[in-house]
Every structure is written in structure tokens, then in C-alpha cells.
Amino acid sequence: MRFVISVLLFLVFISCGVAYDPLDPNGNITIRWDVMSWTPDGYVAVVTMNNFQMYRHIMSPGWTLGWTWAKKEVIWSMIGAEATDQGDCSKFKGNVPYCCKKNPTIVDLLPGTPYNQQFQNCCKGGVVASWGQDPASSVSAFQVSVGQSGTTNKTVKLPKNFTLLGPGPGYTCSPAKIVPPTNFFTPDLRRKTRALMTWNVTCTYSQFLASKHPSCCVSFSSFYNATITPCPSCACGCENKDNCIKSDSKLLSMVGLNTPPKGNTPLLQCTNHMCPVRVHWHVKLNYNNYWRVKISITNFNYRMNYTLWTLVAQHPNLNNVTQVFSFDYKPLIPYQSINDTGMFYGMKFYNDLLMEAGPFGNVQSEVLMQKDQNTFTFKQGWAFPRRVYFNGDECMLPPPDAYPNLPNSAQRNLFGLSMLIYSVFFLLIRLW
Structure with a gap:
């Protein structure tokens, strides 16, 4: 063994x-x-x-x-x-x-x-x-x-x-x-x-x-579920946990805070995931023949500007992208017969620079995709990407069982049923 x-x-x-x-x-x-x-x-x-x-x-x-x-x-x-x-x-x-x-x-x-x-x-x-x-x-x-x-x-x-x-x-x-x-x-x-x-x-x-930990993570949300699936805890390692800065800290007003020191040591905002970059994928709207996703990229490093940034996502419905609203987009076909991967990047002189952590440390866009009626579904996390890369490094995704579910999904019903059985069992124990 x-x-x-x-x-x-x-x-x-x-x-x-x-x-x-x-x-x-x-x-x-x-x-x-x-x-x-x-x-x-x-x-x-x-x-x-x-x-x-x-x-x-x-x-x-x-x-x-x-x-x-x-x-x-x-x-x-x-x-x-x-x-x-x-x-x-x-x-x-x-x-x-x-x-x-x-x-x-x-x-x-x-x-x-x-x-x-x-x-x-x-x-x-x-x-x-x-x-x-x-x-x-x-x-x-x-x-x-x-x-x-x-x-x-x-x-x-x-x-x-x-x-x-x-x-x-x-x-x-x-x-x-x-x-x-x-x-x-x-x-x-x-x-x-x-x-x-x-x-x-x-x-x-x-x-x-390059690194023993990922350099980015992904969080999910959807219009059909109020729950936000956050990045996994310590997704990028927690070595910088003791040196992070809270978003309301007075240190943020220090002159020269954003100047990178020798070695480019990061200065991260305190988060549960402790990643320099978080990508958020939000399933925003559902139409008869189309659906809409909002993508947000947030920089949590106070000492890093990302120039020429790129975001790559793998999802089966990226073969039917209809419109990307404020990013440039290019389909990537790693294999001749599979068109499920696309690259998003900033428009020159508009949002091709992802600023350091703070009020301007994010960029966002929306993507409109035409449905493939044979495969499209909101069940079992199908609407969320299979892989996400930022600047060429693969980001950590939440575990599949944490994805936002449809309110009437079988998984949710099973959860409710299990909670009901547990409550009845606990009540019987108390009465006995």
C-alpha cells in the first residue's frame, strides 16, 4: 500500500x-x-x-x-x-x-x-x-x-x-x-x-x-440563492495572516504604503482567504434564450498593481458568448474540437490596470451567453466555471458541494428532510 x-x-x-x-x-x-x-x-x-x-x-x-x-x-x-x-x-x-x-x-x-x-x-x-x-x-x-x-x-x-x-x-x-x-x-x-x-x-x-500556494481564489453567487459561496478559508495560505491590514486601519493613510519593498513582499488586506486576488462569478439574470453573468476581480494587495492582467475561464457555454460589456474577450481553443475556454482582459487605457487594494482595486464586466437548450441548466452548479486562471495561475475554487443550489433542488429537499428527521429524533430523546 x-x-x-x-x-x-x-x-x-x-x-x-x-x-x-x-x-x-x-x-x-x-x-x-x-x-x-x-x-x-x-x-x-x-x-x-x-x-x-x-x-x-x-x-x-x-x-x-x-x-x-x-x-x-x-x-x-x-x-x-x-x-x-x-x-x-x-x-x-x-x-x-x-x-x-x-x-x-x-x-x-x-x-x-x-x-x-x-x-x-x-x-x-x-x-x-x-x-x-x-x-x-x-x-x-x-x-x-x-x-x-x-x-x-x-x-x-x-x-x-x-x-x-x-x-x-x-x-x-x-x-x-x-x-x-x-x-x-x-x-x-x-x-x-x-x-x-x-x-x-x-x-x-x-x-x-512558482509557489506552494495559489495566488488567487474564486467565490460564487446567483440570483436564485441568497447565499454567497466565499473563497475557501486560507485558499492562498495564511503565512501573511499576522501582517495583514484591516480595511478600516489608520495605517492605510501612511505615506508610501503602496511602495513595493525589495523582494516585493505583499501587504494584504485581512480576509478569510488571504489571497492577493479574488475573482467573483455571479449568475445575474436568466432570459428565455440567454443568460447573464457578472465577473468581478478584486485586488487585496496594497503593494501591487496588475498591468496587462488576464482572466481565463473554462465553461461549456463559453462557446456561445454573445456580448462582453467592458472587458476585451478572446476565445481560446486548447484542443481542436473543444471550444469551452475564453480569455478576458482589460481595454487599453480604460481598465487594463488593476489597481492595488482600496476603493479602485477592482474591475468588473458582464457576459451575455446564448443558451444551448440541450445542455443548459442551473442545477448541480452547472452555471459556474470549471477552471479559473488569473495572470496565468490557476485559482482555487470552492468545493462543489458548497455551490449555490436552486431553491427546489433535490439536494436542498434532502437537506431539509434530514434536518426534520434530526429534530424529531432529538425531540423523542427528550421526551423519553
């Missing part, structure tokens, strides 16, 4: 570790390294980061990329990014490299960087949009000049141990793999050129590796 349990636990950990996302099975971040020209002791390369994830973006403070050199390589110069540490360059006299570290750490430049230090698709503070939300902004790139590396395809050795933080842990990167050289067009689009050498690194995200 112990062996069986051990095997099951092992499979659970393995399934989490391989970072497979059932709603985005092909999502990854691909880092492409294109050698564009040879130099006397190395090469000049363009490093491009493509975010092919449908709804998971890299938000502020942005990505951090690292690797380990295979030999004694150095970085002579960079455009569009910077190394966080120069390392020990004491053995060089006169012409000193930009970075001599064996395992350099690279970050993006900030917006407003001088033009002569910029490179195409750089300088966004490391913020990279998801492919599904904004393909044009899902790319980040920089140029690097590498020395002491070899000057031919046979003498250059691929870097090892790639790491990607964006902006926290969770990504696991594959070894670099040589692929066919990338083709490029000249700026006038009249001539095609080719990289001298290209290798790829694929990085996939695992929520299990």
Missing part, C-alpha cells in the same frame, strides 16, 4: 514539474540566439525572447535571463539590455570587457533609454505581453557581442544552464539546441539574409514550482 501511495505522489510531482497546462498545451517562452557576424575573437548575436503563451505574460519588474558560459567567454558589449554584475575582469589590461562573469545575469532596459542604447523590441522594463493578448508586444530582444568564444560554427560552444525569472520563479528551461539558421529580411524587405548559426532554448512555466 505504501508503495502505491509513493508512486501516486511521485506522479503528481512529475505532472506538476513538467509544466503541462491543459488550457494552453503548447504555451512556452522560446529564446532564440542568432549569430549574425563573426569578430576577431567571437561573434555578435541577437537574442530574441518570444512569449508563445496564450494568457501568461511577464509583468513588472520584468524578466531576468541567465546562463553559464561553456568556455571562458566574455561580453564585450550589449545593446538593448544590461548585465547586473560586471564580474572579475582584473586579468584584462586596457580594453576591459563589459562583463566577465561565468554566469551572467541579464535584464531589460527601462522605457526612455537613450536611442543609441536601444535595440528593436527592447527597453520595456522586461514586461512581455502574452501571445494571445497582444502578439506585437510578446517579443523582447537585445544584441550581445561575445569574445573568447571561437569564430566558426565548429568552435563556438553553446551556453548551458539557462534560467528565466519572470519576475519570480516558475520557469524551467531546456538545454540549448542548434536549429536551422533563422532567415531575416533587410529593413526595406527587398533582400533576405540568414543567421550564421542559431540555437533555441524553450522555457515552460509550472505554478507548482
Whole structure:
């Protein structure tokens, strides 16, 4: 029996570790390294980061990329990014490299960087949009000049141990793999050129590796039941329970309260669930051929603004969305024959920024869906989503037996009957 349990636990950990996302099975971040020209002791390369994830973006403070050199390589110069540490360059006299570290750490430049230090698709503070939300902004790139590396395809050795933080842990990167050289067009689009050498690194995200607790939770309510189903207690862990702030605390008037400290330690509002973000799904109205849902997203972290936020929901009736009133919406089809998943995100310059906790720390919209008369029902929690993701992390849902029920449902009648039997039994005991 112990062996069986051990095997099951092992499979659970393995399934989490391989970072497979059932709603985005092909999502990854691909880092492409294109050698564009040879130099006397190395090469000049363009490093491009493509975010092919449908709804998971890299938000502020942005990505951090690292690797380990295979030999004694150095970085002579960079455009569009910077190394966080120069390392020990004491053995060089006169012409000193930009970075001599064996395992350099690279970050993006900030917006407003001088033009002569910029490179195409750089300088966004490391913020990279998801492919599904904004393909044009899902790319980040920089140029690097590498020395002491070899000057031919046979003498250059691929870097090892790639790491990607964006902006926290969770990504696991594959070894670099040589692929066919990338083709490029000249700026006038009249001539095609080719990289001298290209290798790829694929990085996939695992929520299990990013955090031991969820980062969001979901609550439910409906027009046909006065009961509100809250987020599960301590849904996101209760480590911050002793440091939370009540919504009426005088501390909220302190200057600088919303300034994130080093390490981005959250400052959460005191709640039963202790989550930074709560998603509320309310079944609002029922028409003959349509039904209406109100979705609210609330931020309980006083030190975090969510830019480019995304909300993904899985529900069978999302294949018949008629109108979304104040969010942008895009259907996601993770499998060719199943259209039950959709992505909601903010409208630019209107509600694409989810403010920190407080009076403005929420966004909301309503969704009108056409009924499928063969499957539509309000019974047994059918009207509530199967999965909910916020910013690419899956949120904790209430247990199914806590969903709002129809007043005349069999479950409610059984509950009333059981209470009646208990009362009669208790009365008989008293009389006896």
C-alpha cells in the first residue's frame, strides 16, 4: 500500500514539474540566439525572447535571463539590455570587457533609454505581453557581442544552464539546441539574409514550482440563492495572516504604503482567504434564450498593481458568448474540437490596470451567453466555471458541494428532510 501511495505522489510531482497546462498545451517562452557576424575573437548575436503563451505574460519588474558560459567567454558589449554584475575582469589590461562573469545575469532596459542604447523590441522594463493578448508586444530582444568564444560554427560552444525569472520563479528551461539558421529580411524587405548559426532554448512555466500556494481564489453567487459561496478559508495560505491590514486601519493613510519593498513582499488586506486576488462569478439574470453573468476581480494587495492582467475561464457555454460589456474577450481553443475556454482582459487605457487594494482595486464586466437548450441548466452548479486562471495561475475554487443550489433542488429537499428527521429524533430523546 505504501508503495502505491509513493508512486501516486511521485506522479503528481512529475505532472506538476513538467509544466503541462491543459488550457494552453503548447504555451512556452522560446529564446532564440542568432549569430549574425563573426569578430576577431567571437561573434555578435541577437537574442530574441518570444512569449508563445496564450494568457501568461511577464509583468513588472520584468524578466531576468541567465546562463553559464561553456568556455571562458566574455561580453564585450550589449545593446538593448544590461548585465547586473560586471564580474572579475582584473586579468584584462586596457580594453576591459563589459562583463566577465561565468554566469551572467541579464535584464531589460527601462522605457526612455537613450536611442543609441536601444535595440528593436527592447527597453520595456522586461514586461512581455502574452501571445494571445497582444502578439506585437510578446517579443523582447537585445544584441550581445561575445569574445573568447571561437569564430566558426565548429568552435563556438553553446551556453548551458539557462534560467528565466519572470519576475519570480516558475520557469524551467531546456538545454540549448542548434536549429536551422533563422532567415531575416533587410529593413526595406527587398533582400533576405540568414543567421550564421542559431540555437533555441524553450522555457515552460509550472505554478507548482512558482509557489506552494495559489495566488488567487474564486467565490460564487446567483440570483436564485441568497447565499454567497466565499473563497475557501486560507485558499492562498495564511503565512501573511499576522501582517495583514484591516480595511478600516489608520495605517492605510501612511505615506508610501503602496511602495513595493525589495523582494516585493505583499501587504494584504485581512480576509478569510488571504489571497492577493479574488475573482467573483455571479449568475445575474436568466432570459428565455440567454443568460447573464457578472465577473468581478478584486485586488487585496496594497503593494501591487496588475498591468496587462488576464482572466481565463473554462465553461461549456463559453462557446456561445454573445456580448462582453467592458472587458476585451478572446476565445481560446486548447484542443481542436473543444471550444469551452475564453480569455478576458482589460481595454487599453480604460481598465487594463488593476489597481492595488482600496476603493479602485477592482474591475468588473458582464457576459451575455446564448443558451444551448440541450445542455443548459442551473442545477448541480452547472452555471459556474470549471477552471479559473488569473495572470496565468490557476485559482482555487470552492468545493462543489458548497455551490449555490436552486431553491427546489433535490439536494436542498434532502437537506431539509434530514434536518426534520434530526429534530424529531432529538425531540423523542427528550421526551423519553
